[in-house]
Amino acid sequence: xxxxxxxxxxxxxxxxxxxxxxxxxxxxxxxxxxxxxxxxxxxxxxxxxxxxxxxxxxxxxxxxxxxxxxxxxxxxxxxxxxxxxxxxxxxxxxxxxxxxxxxxxxxxxxxxxxxxxxxxxxxxxxxxxxxxxxxxxxxxxxxxxxxxxxxxxxxxxxxxxxxxxxxxxxxxxxxxxxxxxxxxxxxxxxxxxxxxxxxxxxxxxxxxxxxxxxxxxxxxxxxxxxxx
Amino acid sequence: xxxxxxxxxxxxxxxxxxxxxxxxxxxxxxxxxxxxxxxxxxxxxxxxxxxxxxxxxxxxxxxxxxxxxxxxxxxxxxxxxxxxxxxxxxxxxxxxxxxxxxxxxxxxxxxxxxxxxxxxxxxxxxxxxxxxxxxxxxxxxxxxxxxxxxxxxxxxxxxxxxxxxxxxxxxxxxxxxxxxxxxxxxxxxxxxxxxxxxxxxxxxxxxxxxxxxxxxxxxxxxxxxxxxxxxxxxxxxxxxxx
Numbered sequence: 001x002x003x004x005x006x007x008x009x010x011x012x013x014x015x016x017x018x019x020x021x022x023x024x025x026x027x028x029x030x031x032x033x034x035x036x037x038x039x040x041x042x043x044x045x046x047x048x049x050x051x052x053x054x055x056x057x058x059x060x061x062x063x064x065x066x067x068x069x070x071x072x073x074x075x076x077x078x079x080x081x082x083x084x085x086x087x088x089x090x091x092x093x094x095x096x097x098x099x100x101x102x103x104x105x106x107x108x109x110x111x112x113x114x115x116x117x118x119x120x121x122x123x124x125x126x127x128x129x130x131x132x133x134x135x136x137x138x139x140x141x142x143x144x145x146x147x148x149x150x151x152x153x154x155x156x157x158x159x160x161x162x163x164x165x166x167x168x169x170x171x172x173x174x175x176x177x178x179x180x181x182x183x184x185x186x187x188x189x190x191x192x193x194x195x196x197x198x199x200x201x202x203x204x205x206x207x208x209x210x211x212x213x214x215x216x217x218x219x220x221x222x223x224x225x226x227x228x
Numbered sequence: 229x230x231x232x233x234x235x236x237x238x239x240x241x242x243x244x245x246x247x248x249x250x251x252x253x254x255x256x257x258x259x260x261x262x263x264x265x266x267x268x269x270x271x272x273x274x275x276x277x278x279x280x281x282x283x284x285x286x287x288x289x290x291x292x293x294x295x296x297x298x299x300x301x302x303x304x305x306x307x308x309x310x311x312x313x314x315x316x317x318x319x320x321x322x323x324x325x326x327x328x329x330x331x332x333x334x335x336x337x338x339x340x341x342x343x344x345x346x347x348x349x350x351x352x353x354x355x356x357x358x359x360x361x362x363x364x365x366x367x368x369x370x371x372x373x374x375x376x377x378x379x380x381x382x383x384x385x386x387x388x389x390x391x392x393x394x395x396x397x398x399x400x401x402x403x404x405x406x407x408x409x410x411x412x413x414x415x416x417x418x419x420x421x422x423x424x425x426x427x428x429x430x431x432x433x434x435x436x437x438x439x440x441x442x443x444x445x446x447x448x449x450x451x452x453x454x455x456x457x458x459x460x461x462x463x464x465x466x467x468x469x470x
Contacts, residue, residue, distance in 0.1 A: 008342075012340055016325065016328065016332075019328060020326075020328060021327075023364070082326070083321055084319055085325060087317075087319060087323055088337075088380075089340075091288070091289065091312055092312065092337075093310075093312040094342075
């Protein structure tokens with residue numbers, strides 16, 4: 001019963017966030033534009049060397065997702081802070097974890113859409129062919145997005161209580177995301193090259209472990225960080 | 229230390245030496261009072277006296293630094309979820325989502341409170357917003373936003389109303405709607421603690437008055453003197469000061 005109630009609340013929070021985002025469009029448009037701009041700048045910086053561009057593509061892709069994701073995570077709590085909605089949200093009875101689950105779900109959908117756009121833009125801008133290992137690539141994108149979103153949503157909640165949240169969030173988040181970004185980039189690189197050395201499996205295992213550990217830890221710690 | 233007690237055995241609020249500080253500044257310095265079921269108390273005090281902080285502590289938005297309190301027997305810290313079930317907080321800011329419609333805002337609250345969606349629709353009708361139920365909140369006036377927040381409170385049907393300057397931006401009809409919601413809560417055996425500057429609007433429902441001075445609660449017999457022309461408050465239920 002408690003799980004059902006929590007799931008209903010999480011779904012309601014996710015629906016609310018995604019509906020508000022779909023209507024305002026301000027957040028997604030600016031975040032997607034930032035992601036594509038980063039890729040274009042990488043393209044110019046690397047010049048016409050096709051080999052260098054292809055080698056840099058995985059890094060550019062995940063860095064674009066990271067920077068654009070940070071904007072999205074900040075915004076997801078900014079909406080709550082405008083007009084005092086966060087207080088109202090925290091006063092609903094029931095587990096605070098359902099709020100985190102709802103925010104996480106909405107941010108995950110948001111980041112997944114963002115990564116889809118960034119990947120599509122990367123394929124075009126960096127002249128990267130869809131590799132035969134694309135199902136494994138989808139898994140890497142999924143796992144990378146889970147890791148990025150889990151910590152992003154958690155630290156955005158923590159930073160939301162601070163006046164300097166825009167500065168605080170990257171400071172807290174970036175060091176913690178090094179393992180997931182490294183694993184996602186290396187796995188993407190290996191898969192784009194056809195995974196001839198069977199490197200991708202180890203990086204994907206690291207992503208799975210990272211996601212499992214931080215999903216559990218953030219759910220356990222959310223009550224403490226959201227309390228004033 | 230002055231303590232205000234009520235004869236009621238069923239206590240909506242039982243605060244004991246509640247204190248809260250922000251940094252080095254103590255905003256509440258040992259607040260002790262009780263509020264019985266069926267009672268509505270008005271809380272007055274100067275700006276910065278700690279009225280809003282007291283309400284935010286009582287609704288579990290912030291934790292007390294020291295002291296304890298219970299709401300209908302549930303401890304503020306150890307049983308915060310039970311307190312949230314029992315208490316409804318009406319904040320000076322509406323706490324609604326601009327890009328959702330009025331109906332979606334109240335239905336969202338209904339889902340979070342495990343109430344049927346039909347309650348959301350009937351509460352919008354009760355506060356006079358059914359004609360704009362499908363409009364986005366972004367274009368609403370301050371008064372309409374207050375009514376929307378009231379609709380959400382009606383959906384919750386809390387046993388204890390914690391109202392922070394609830395009459396701000398409400399027109400005469402809105403004030404009557406709010407007072408009706410307070411009366412209904414009292415009629416169900418609930419209670420209300422109302423932070424007011426607009427004492428006249430609260431007169432019809434508030435039975436006793438408390439004042440916050442220098443972070444402590446004192447019982448007062450009448451609202452501030454500046455409002456003498458309005459008339460005395462309603463007869464107070466048994467209130468003992470010791």
